[in-house]
Amino acid sequence: MGLFRKKRAGYKGCHFTGVAGFHAGREAAGMKKRNGKKWNKYLYAGIVMTGIAVVLGVLGFFWTPYSTTAMSAAEKFSGPSLRHPFGTDNFGRDIFSRVMQGLGTTMVISSLVVFCSGLAGILLGAVTGYFGGILDEAVMRITDALNGFPSILLTLVIISLLGTGRQNVIISMSLVFTPSFVRIVRGEFIRLRDADYIKRARMMEVGKFRILFVHILPNIFSVFWVSVMIGFNNAILAESGMSYLGIGVQPPDASLGNMLSDAQGYLQSAPWCALVPGLTIVWLVLGFSLFSEGIRRQGAFDSGQ
Amino acid sequence: MIKIEDLSVAFGGTEVVKHVSLELRDGEILGIVGESGSGKSVTALTLMGLVSEAAQITTGRVLFDDVVLREAGKPWDSALYRKYRGAEMSMVFQEPQTSLNPTQKAGKQVEEVLRLHTGLSGEEIRARVLETFRAVGLHEAERVYGSYPHQLSGGMRQRVMIAMAVILHPRLIVADEPTTALDVTIQNQIVELLRKINQEEKNAMLFITHDLHLARRLCHRVAVMKDGCVVEEGTAAQVFDHPGQTYTKRLVEAVPSRVKGRTGSGSGAGELSAAEDRKEMTDKVNEGGSTGTPILKVSNLSVYYQDGKDNQPLEQTEDGNGKKRSLWDRIFRKKGQCVVWDADFEVYAGESLGLVGESGCGKTSLSKAILGMNRHIEGEIIHSSTRPQMVFQDPYSSLNPTKTIGWLLQEPLRAAGALDKSLDMTKSDREAAAFDMLRRVGMDERYFHRRPRELSGGQRQRVSIAQALITNPGFLIADEPVSALDVTIQAQIMELFLKLQEEMRLACLFISHDINVVYRMCDRIMVMKEGHIIEMGKTEEVFSHPREDYTKLLLWG
Numbered sequence: 001m002g003l004f005r006k007k008r009a010g011y012k013g014c015h016f017t018g019v020a021g022f023h024a025g026r027e028a029a030g031m032k033k034r035n036g037k038k039w040n041k042y043l044y045a046g047i048v049m050t051g052i053a054v055v056l057g058v059l060g061f062f063w064t065p066y067s068t069t070a071m072s073a074a075e076k077f078s079g080p081s082l083r084h085p086f087g088t089d090n091f092g093r094d095i096f097s098r099v100m101q102g103l104g105t106t107m108v109i110s111s112l113v114v115f116c117s118g119l120a121g122i123l124l125g126a127v128t129g130y131f132g133g134i135l136d137e138a139v140m141r142i143t144d145a146l147n148g149f150p151s152i153l154l155t156l157v158i159i160s161l162l163g164t165g166r167q168n169v170i171i172s173m174s175l176v177f178t179p180s181f182v183r184i185v186r187g188e189f190i191r192l193r194d195a196d197y198i199k200r201a202r203m204m205e206v207g208k209f210r211i212l213f214v215h216i217l218p219n220i221f222s223v224f225w226v227s228v229m230i231g232f233n234n235a236i237l238a239e240s241g242m243s244y245l246g247i248g249v250q251p252p253d254a255s256l257g258n259m260l261s262d263a264q265g266y267l268q269s270a271p272w273c274a275l276v277p278g279l280t281i282v283w284l285v286l287g288f289s290l291f292s293e294g295i296r297r298q299g300a301f302d303s304g305q
Numbered sequence: 306m307i308k309i310e311d312l313s314v315a316f317g318g319t320e321v322v323k324h325v326s327l328e329l330r331d332g333e334i335l336g337i338v339g340e341s342g343s344g345k346s347v348t349a350l351t352l353m354g355l356v357s358e359a360a361q362i363t364t365g366r367v368l369f370d371d372v373v374l375r376e377a378g379k380p381w382d383s384a385l386y387r388k389y390r391g392a393e394m395s396m397v398f399q400e401p402q403t404s405l406n407p408t409q410k411a412g413k414q415v416e417e418v419l420r421l422h423t424g425l426s427g428e429e430i431r432a433r434v435l436e437t438f439r440a441v442g443l444h445e446a447e448r449v450y451g452s453y454p455h456q457l458s459g460g461m462r463q464r465v466m467i468a469m470a471v472i473l474h475p476r477l478i479v480a481d482e483p484t485t486a487l488d489v490t491i492q493n494q495i496v497e498l499l500r501k502i503n504q505e506e507k508n509a510m511l512f513i514t515h516d517l518h519l520a521r522r523l524c525h526r527v528a529v530m531k532d533g534c535v536v537e538e539g540t541a542a543q544v545f546d547h548p549g550q551t552y553t554k555r556l557v558e559a560v561p562s563r564v565k566g567r568t569g570s571g572s573g574a575g576e577l578s579a580a581e582d583r584k585e586m587t588d589k590v591n592e593g594g595s596t597g598t599p600i601l602k603v604s605n606l607s608v609y610y611q612d613g614k615d616n617q618p619l620e621q622t623e624d625g626n627g628k629k630r631s632l633w634d635r636i637f638r639k640k641g642q643c644v645v646w647d648a649d650f651e652v653y654a655g656e657s658l659g660l661v662g663e664s665g666c667g668k669t670s671l672s673k674a675i676l677g678m679n680r681h682i683e684g685e686i687i688h689s690s691t692r693p694q695m696v697f698q699d700p701y702s703s704l705n706p707t708k709t710i711g712w713l714l715q716e717p718l719r720a721a722g723a724l725d726k727s728l729d730m731t732k733s734d735r736e737a738a739a740f741d742m743l744r745r746v747g748m749d750e751r752y753f754h755r756r757p758r759e760l761s762g763g764q765r766q767r768v769s770i771a772q773a774l775i776t777n778p779g780f781l782i783a784d785e786p787v788s789a790l791d792v793t794i795q796a797q798i799m800e801l802f803l804k805l806q807e808e809m810r811l812a813c814l815f816i817s818h819d820i821n822v823v824y825r826m827c828d829r830i831m832v833m834k835e836g837h838i839i840e841m842g843k844t845e846e847v848f849s850h851p852r853e854d855y856t857k858l859l860l861w862g
Contacts, residue, residue: 196703200772203676203694206720218707 043294049287053280057107060100068093068101069252077270087272089262095276098254103280105255109170110235116174118228121181126212128182129189140186143179151176152241159247169248173238177231184227188220229292233285240281256281306331306509307352307477311365313377314344314351321347323533324364331476332507334500336524336541338517338556340791344533345513349479351375352511353396354386369393369477391422394477395470399485401462405454411462412438412450415469422473437468442498460491464498471502478502479511484519488663489818490858496523515792517560518821521545529553559796560821598689599651600780600812601675606684608645608667608674644670646836648684654779657806657813659827659844661820661859667836668816672782675814690780690812692721694773698785700765704757710768711753714739717776738775745808746771746801763794767801774805780812787822799825820860824848832856 066084072092080087086095128136146154158172192198193216201215242248243257251258256277263273307329314322322344329335337345350356352367354375366376369389375381398404406414412434419430431450438446441464454462463483470478480499484492500523503510514520520527521541528538529552537550548554645667652658662668673679675686676693694717697703704713715735722729730738740750746767757765766786773781783802787795799822806813817823823830823844830847832840832855840853851857 196697196699197705199678200695200697200703200769201705201716201720202678203692204717204720204776205692205724206716207723210720210723215705219705221707 040294040298042290042297046287046289046291046294049283050291053103053284053287054107056100057103060097060102060104064094064097064100066094066097068097068254070094077266077273079270080272086276087270089259089273090266090270095259095273098259099256099276099280101254102256102259102277103284105166105249105253106236106239106257106284109166109173109239109249110232112170113173113177113235113239114228114232116170117177118181118224118231120174120178121185122217122224124178125182125185125187126189126217129186130193130208130212130216132190136186139182143182146176146179151238152245155238155242156245156247159242164247164250166249169239169242173235173242176238177235181224181227181231185220185224188223189216192216192219226292226296229288233288236281236285236288306370307511308368309348309352309365310368312348312351312362312367313364314347314356315361315363316359320363321533322351325530325533325535326365327528327535327538329477329509329511331509332503333526334503334510334512334524336512336514336520336527337530338514338520338527339530340515340556340793342532343530345530346481348530349396349481349511349513353394353479354381354383354390355396391418391475392473393475394479395473395475397463397466397470397478397480397483399482401459401466401486402454404466405462407454409453410450411452411454411457411465415465415472418469418472433472434468437472438465441465441468441471441502442494443468458491459487460494463487463491463495467495467498467502471506474506475508477509477511479513481513482515483512485514485516489820490663492519499523517545517557517792529556556792559793599653600690601652601686601688601693601814603648603650603675603687604685606645606648606671606674606682606686607643608648608670608679609643609681609683644836645674648838650831650838650841652780652812652814654812655806655810656829657815657827659823659830660814660816660833661818661823661830662833663818663859666833668833669784671833672784672814672816675782688780690778692776692778693780693782694776694778695782695784696766696769696773696786698788700762700769700789703769704765704772706757709754709756710743710760711736711739713757713768713772714742714775717772721776742771742775743768745805747797761794762790763798766790766794766798770798770801770805774809774811777809779810780814782814782816784816785818786815788817788819795822802826832859 070093072088075084075088075092076090078084078088078092084094084096086099089095089098124139128139149157154176155172158175159168162168162171189212198211198215201211206215239248240255240257240260243255244261246258246261248257249255251262259277260274263270263277266273307327309325309327312322312325313320325344325348327335327337327348337348339345347356347360351360351362352374358381362375362377364377367374372385373379374385374389405411412431415434415437416430419425419433423430425433435446435450438449443449443461443464449457449461449465454465457465463486467483478499483499484495487495496519499510499512502508512520512524524541526539527541527544528535529544529550530536531552537544537548537553539549544553545557548557648671650658660668660671670679672695674682675688676695677686708716715738718728718730718735718738740753743750743753748764748767748771752760752764752768757768760768770786786802787798790798802813803826805811815823815826817826827844829842830840830844831838832847832853834855840847840851840856847856848860851860
């Protein structure tokens with residue numbers, strides 16, 4: 001019997017690898033701090049990048065260095081300078097100010113989308129996962145149908161039905177994002193509905209609502225939080241994409257996506273017009289990814305199982 | 306033949322095996338006994354060279370026929386191990402479910418061993434595998450050969466694993482709890498098989514177990530491990546009959562045993578009188594019981610298998626009356642297979658009824674039906690207790706990991722209060738009750754604000770019991786409540802059960818596959834086989850004069 005078979009097949013083998021991994025991690029963190037620092041790098045980088053973006057975005061709602069709509073023929077296409085750190089665009093508007101406003105808009109829309117679709121996902125997923133039956137079938141077939149379309153096509157259809165505008169962007173994106181949350185929450189509820197402690201809660205005749213949201217829900221937090229993080233990043237990208245296509249935030253309001261689409265005619269003469277909003281999107285998504293990865297590695301989501 | 310000299314193994318600074326020295330001669334079965342975390346598995350895995358890379362050998366060495374396999378400070382030599390492993394030494398693991406690759410046929414997996422280690426042709430290999438299958442008691446060798454692991458029963462899978470381990474006639478077989486996951490009757494067969502192999506092949510065997518009975522039956526010599534150290538070593542009879550160390554004594558005494566009788570028990574004189582008191586009490590109960598009304602009365606109950614999909618939530622019905630099945634159920638659900646036939650029994654206040662049987666005999670289905678979690682039933686279940694509770698086997702999954710112990714203990718009271726306004730309590734009353742219950746199950750008050758993950762298995766089981774009893778339900782179903790625990794903890798939890806039962810006049814349906822535990826705990830026993838209750842009676846009577854052959858088999862192996 002070879003080494004391979006046993007390592008693969010051995011239950012004990014797997015078990016001990018786990019224990020060893022844990023100890024090794026702890027030892028390295030304690031002795032050299034090298035590993036520990038490496039973990040936190042994700043978190044620190046994420047916090048710094050996300051923090052800057054959030055501060056700029058929130059500030060952008062109240063104050064920007066220049067008006068985001070003030071045009072100036074004299075300063076058309078001026079490159080980055082002290083006066084305009086990121087330069088100006090084809091109407092002579094200050095790109096830095098517009099990025100600040102765009103950041104705020106994008107983040108607010110993305111957060112609301114994740115909030116709405118996450119909430120809907122929890123409600124639908126909990127009920128369908130726990131109770132199953134006809135309702136489950138119906139909801140799952142609807143989510144299958146929603147998943148069957150390319151998401152951008154679906155949003156286009158919904159926008160064309162509802163018309164453009166921030167509110168409708170949020171509604172349509174929430175609809176598109178809900179199915180993935182429903183699936184994740186449903187899966188977790190199915191997994192946990194037959195757990196021993198839930199069976200016991202049922203025997204105590206705890207109310208159904210209480211079982212769903214007090215007994216089970218905290219246990220899916222770790223899984224759900226990860227999907228919220230991913231969902232938020234996807235929402236940022238989707239919102240930018242929609243603005244780029246002209247179905248998101250409408251001009252003259254600034255958003256990162258429509259800044260990109262405005263700039264694509266001047267890629268060669270004024271590259272900063274495209275680079276700045278593009279890099280801002282990268283900054284935002286990357287920062288948030290690092291942030292969520294950092295938190296995940298810290299094990300802050302582990303609900304203690 | 307095998308020599309382990311002064312071996313210490315450490316995982317990242319913590320030593321889990323400390324200066325262990327063992328010797329194993331040809332044809333000898335050495336048992337390593339100890340509770341979980343005592344380092345017995347790590348010792349065996351180190352011997353086999355299967356510990357993970359993070360394990361460091363800090364002192365000592367492992368010798369096989371005077372060849373040094375591993376030594377402190379020497380790097381791991383995989384080429385050397387390859388030569389020995391399989392051909393000279395092999396291993397049988399605990400979980401037959403996970404030890405076989407589910408995507409390959411059993412025969413192919415055993416063949417692979419031969420293909421790697423011998424130069425036999427395909428036909429010869431096949432013949433040899435079939436021959437080995439027959440030798441380990443797989444009578445339908447051809448069928449097993451072409452089956453996937455999931456098509457085999459647990460016992461058959463373990464036999465396949467044993468076939469895989471012995472096919473090259475190794476001189477050492479390491480068996481790591483090979484029977485723990487199996488039923489009692491299968492367990493006996495496997496033990497006999499190992500003994501037979503040992504006698505015929507004259508190979509050495511290292512038998513790791515937490516079950517002292519097994520060790521005593523099978524092993525020539527026994528080493529007792531605790532916290533990574535070998536505390537005692539000697540022949541099986543010597544160690545178990547005249548334990549030299551206090552720890553071994555405690556271990557031996559903790560094991561419930563028929564030989565010692567029901568009054569003899571673990572922790573000394575005070576407990577002894579408790580057991581006597583209890584006997585008196587149960588006698589009283591039995592006298593009164595014949596006239597008194599039963600807490601639970603089950604008559605002509607048949608339970609049907611639920612749809613695999615189990616779409617509707619399992620709900621509690623007030624009386625579990627199956628005839629009230631809704632129209633919906635009747636139209637859309639097939640009745641399914643009957644798993645319990647015509648069960649007919651009663652449980653009286655203050656009494657423990659033991660339910661014994663192998664896995665799949667319908668024990669769990671019966672308990673689910675009683676709790677009203679399975680409504681596919683016919684017959685009558687009447688219980689006079691409100692909300693019968695259940696204690697599960699696995700202490701790690703029966704407490705909600707996100708809640709504190711205090712919260713968990715108060716939840717039944719909150720639920721009761723929400724259902725019935727007269728039972729509603731104030732927050733401080735609930736907390737007081739929770740603290741009181743925590744004390745009664747023998748736990749410190751400071752655990753009130755802890756979460757389950759900070760507790761050991763035994764403590765969790767205590768909390769589970771407390772949670773089940775805090776509403777004073779009068780009737781409790783305990784589904785293998787001590788099977789997942791170590792022997793000494795097992796004894797403590799059983800004591801706790803007996804104590805609480807006496808204090809609260811609790812009726813209990815005690816499900817177990819461990820005959821000794823049932824003997825210790827129960828006033829009456831009910832034996833189940835393939836869905837039928839085949840025997841029922843007072844514990845002593847059933848044990849001394851079993852009527853059915855099956856009961857004899859179950860009781861005495």
